[in-house]
Amino acid sequence: MTTPQAPTSDELAALRERYHLERERRVRPDGAGQYRPTEAEFGYYAADPYVGDVAGREPLHDTVDVAVVGGGFGGILAGARMRQQGLERVRIVEIGGDFGGTWYWNRYPGIHCDVESHVYLPLLDETGYVPEWKYAPGEEIRRHAVRIAQKFDLYPDALFSTGVTSLTWDDPSEKWIVATDRGDAFRATYVVTATGTLSQPKLPGIPGIEDFKGHTFHTSRWDYGYTGGTADGGLTGLSEKRVGVVGTGATGIQVIPMLAEDAGHVYVFQRTPSTVDVRANRRTTAEDVGADHDGWARERRDNYLRIVSGEPAEEDLVADRWTMSAGLLEKLLPSFRRQGDRETFEAAYEAADAAKMNELRTRVEQTVADPDTAERLKPWYRYACKRPTFSDKYYPAFNRANVTLVDTADTHGIERVTEHGVVVGGTTYELDCLVFATGFSVGTSGILSGKLPVHGREGTQLLHAWARQGPRTLHGFTSNGFPNLIQMGSVQNASSVNYTHILDEQAVHAAALVAGAEAEGALVEPSREAEDDWITLLSKDAPDHEWFHAECTPGYYNGEGRGRPNGPRAYPYGAFAFHEFLKRWREESLGEILRARTPQQP
Numbered sequence: 001m002t003t004p005q006a007p008t009s010d011e012l013a014a015l016r017e018r019y020h021l022e023r024e025r026r027v028r029p030d031g032a033g034q035y036r037p038t039e040a041e042f043g044y045y046a047a048d049p050y051v052g053d054v055a056g057r058e059p060l061h062d063t064v065d066v067a068v069v070g071g072g073f074g075g076i077l078a079g080a081r082m083r084q085q086g087l088e089r090v091r092i093v094e095i096g097g098d099f100g101g102t103w104y105w106n107r108y109p110g111i112h113c114d115v116e117s118h119v120y121l122p123l124l125d126e127t128g129y130v131p132e133w134k135y136a137p138g139e140e141i142r143r144h145a146v147r148i149a150q151k152f153d154l155y156p157d158a159l160f161s162t163g164v165t166s167l168t169w170d171d172p173s174e175k176w177i178v179a180t181d182r183g184d185a186f187r188a189t190y191v192v193t194a195t196g197t198l199s200q201p202k203l204p205g206i207p208g209i210e211d212f213k214g215h216t217f218h219t220s221r222w223d224y225g226y227t228g229g230t231a232d233g234g235l236t237g238l239s240e241k242r243v244g245v246v247g248t249g250a251t252g253i254q255v256i257p258m259l260a261e262d263a264g265h266v267y268v269f270q271r272t273p274s275t276v277d278v279r280a281n282r283r284t285t286a287e288d289v290g291a292d293h294d295g296w297a298r299e300r301r302d303n304y305l306r307i308v309s310g311e312p313a314e315e316d317l318v319a320d321r322w323t324m325s326a327g328l329l330e331k332l333l334p335s336f337r338r339q340g341d342r343e344t345f346e347a348a349y350e351a352a353d354a355a356k357m358n359e360l361r362t363r364v365e366q367t368v369a370d371p372d373t374a375e376r377l378k379p380w381y382r383y384a385c386k387r388p389t390f391s392d393k394y395y396p397a398f399n400r401a402n403v404t405l406v407d408t409a410d411t412h413g414i415e416r417v418t419e420h421g422v423v424v425g426g427t428t429y430e431l432d433c434l435v436f437a438t439g440f441s442v443g444t445s446g447i448l449s450g451k452l453p454v455h456g457r458e459g460t461q462l463l464h465a466w467a468r469q470g471p472r473t474l475h476g477f478t479s480n481g482f483p484n485l486i487q488m489g490s491v492q493n494a495s496s497v498n499y500t501h502i503l504d505e506q507a508v509h510a511a512a513l514v515a516g517a518e519a520e521g522a523l524v525e526p527s528r529e530a531e532d533d534w535i536t537l538l539s540k541d542a543p544d545h546e547w548f549h550a551e552c553t554p555g556y557y558n559g560e561g562r563g564r565p566n567g568p569r570a571y572p573y574g575a576f577a578f579h580e581f582l583k584r585w586r587e588e589s590l591g592e593i594l595r596a597r598t599p600q601q602p
């Protein structure tokens with residue numbers, strides 16, 4: 001880890017003190033309870049704005065080879081990789097009106113992915129597509145999801161505007177029964193769950209929020225009917241309007257400059273400032289990214305993963321602020337290969353962290369003209385406490401006369417919403433429109449949410465079993481008692497900044513398990529002993545991140561200040577090493593997970 005301007009020990013002590021004070025200023029007694037999921041009373045915040053009336057259809061009672069729960073990149077990649085293994089009936093069930101997941105729902109002005117498009121967009125080698133921008137706009141990414149689904153013929157069997165309500169293993173037929181909110185109860189030999197992690201929009205439980213009489217929506221359900229324009233701007237409907245934005249996370253950072261361009265006045269209600277590093281988006285050519293031979297995208301993606309997983313790499317092909325700051329993310333990523341002994345590592349880490357945060361605070365000072373506003377935009381915490389963000393347009397937006405920063409840190413967020421505006425520190429800000437860029441509930445989709453009951457052998461409910469004994473899996477994918485069920489996600493698996501890469505490796509693995517079972521006429525089901533061995537391996541070298549997050553400013557990485565317990569959460573040696581481990585396991589040991597089918601009765 002390099003330290004451009006290594007801080008002195010006095011400077012480090014002063015920073016620690018300041019970070020502690022800023023944390024204490026923000027911690028709330030209600031923790032994660034301060035939020036309300038956009039369900040029940042707030043259902044209108046979560047409705048799908050991109051489909052009109054959903055056409056009725058007859059419930060399905062047929063049988064498919066593979067059912068995939070979720071049509072985001074995880075589900076699409078599972079479908080594509082299953083197709084490559086020769087599976088014919090692959091049915092993806094998706095609650096949105098089309099494929100795309102995150103990129104289906106989030107279409108707000110300014111939306112881009114801040115991971116380089118040439119490593120983020122999956123299956124570029126397979127589709128022949130070469131993105132033209134270093135960081136792709138959301139619509140290009142959504143279209144790429146559709147491109148993959150078309151190429152791998154995933155549309156004919158897909159079910160959209162449909163939510164899976166339960167998965168039940170039927171022992172006599174050795175199939176899963178997939179029930180949905182459209183009355184379907186079809187069978188599938190295999191089920192893959194790919195339900196994502198950040199899909200349920202959340203709202204702060206601000207008193208009076210339901211009283212607001214102006215227009216209001218969540219960024220993941222942008223109302224272009226009201227604002228006019230597109231994700232590229234031109235929000236002409238706002239030209240005379242006073243618009244409030246709550247939230248300055250990765251979404252707020254992208255939305256606010258777009259609103260600033262078009263709205264009459266923008267009030268930015270900030271609680272904790274993000275780190276906002278250099279973006280430097282630019283057009284790229286195929287030559288720039290080395291797209292001149294088969295496998296170029298895989299190589300680039302592997303190089304990126306090496307770097308952000310803490311592996312040595314000869315060169316940094318992407319060379320952006322994610323890769324340059326990768327060492328500072330060790331405490332954020334569940335799996336990062338740490339170099340050297342702990343004491344030396346932590347000392348170098350803290351010094352590099354302080355240097356980086358100083359650089360980012362200086363960036364604010366150098367860009368924002370008003371010193372008071374600049375001071376309030378400075379982030380005071382360690383780099384990995386909050387999701388880093390990147391923009392060259394965010395800070396300049398605060399130099400405009402029609403943008404006002406309202407700091408809500410001392411009141412732990414907005415105090416109250418009234419019929420006509422928002423109250424902070426006793427001042428009422430009258431608004432025509434209130435936009436919530438307040439993020440998503442973590443872990444509230446799919447099996448972990450408890451809203452998708454999974455009944456395995458003898459009716460055992462997966463989540464109930466896990467509640468008693470903690471998650472039990474082999475490699476994060478499969479569990480004893482739940483044959484032919486393959487989970488995608490980050491539980492006891494690996495994770496990374498470039499999550500589509502993780503999902504693709506998971507999809508490859510899922511498809512290999514299914515192909516192995518098909519070839520042997522077997523079921524996929526690990527033994528209890530295999531699960532025990534996996535948990536032992538994860539526990540043995542589980543990284544100690546708890547103390548770090550306990551000192552962080554509140555956010556969803558640390559349960560809003562409550563903590564982030566250590567434990568056998570993820571493969572401890574990094575995502576890159578995990579993929580190599582899985583590949584070897586598939587070549588040498590896949591047979592161990594296959595179990596004989598029970599002969600069917602005539």
Ligand code: NDP
Nearest residue numbers: 112113114204247248249250251271272387413414438439
């Ligand atoms: P976040 O959860 O990151 O941010 C929510 C924001 O709302 C925070 O600034 C939070 O403040 C603020 N907030 C919440 N409650 C209140 C309140 N009562 N008063 C004032 N402010 C409040 O959500 P995002 O949608 O920004 O991002 C979610 C995730 O989506 C990101 O972490 C990232 O993983 C992903 N994303 C990725 C992008 C990409 O380019 N790859 C782009 C956009 C999002 P506080 O910090 O104080 O809690």
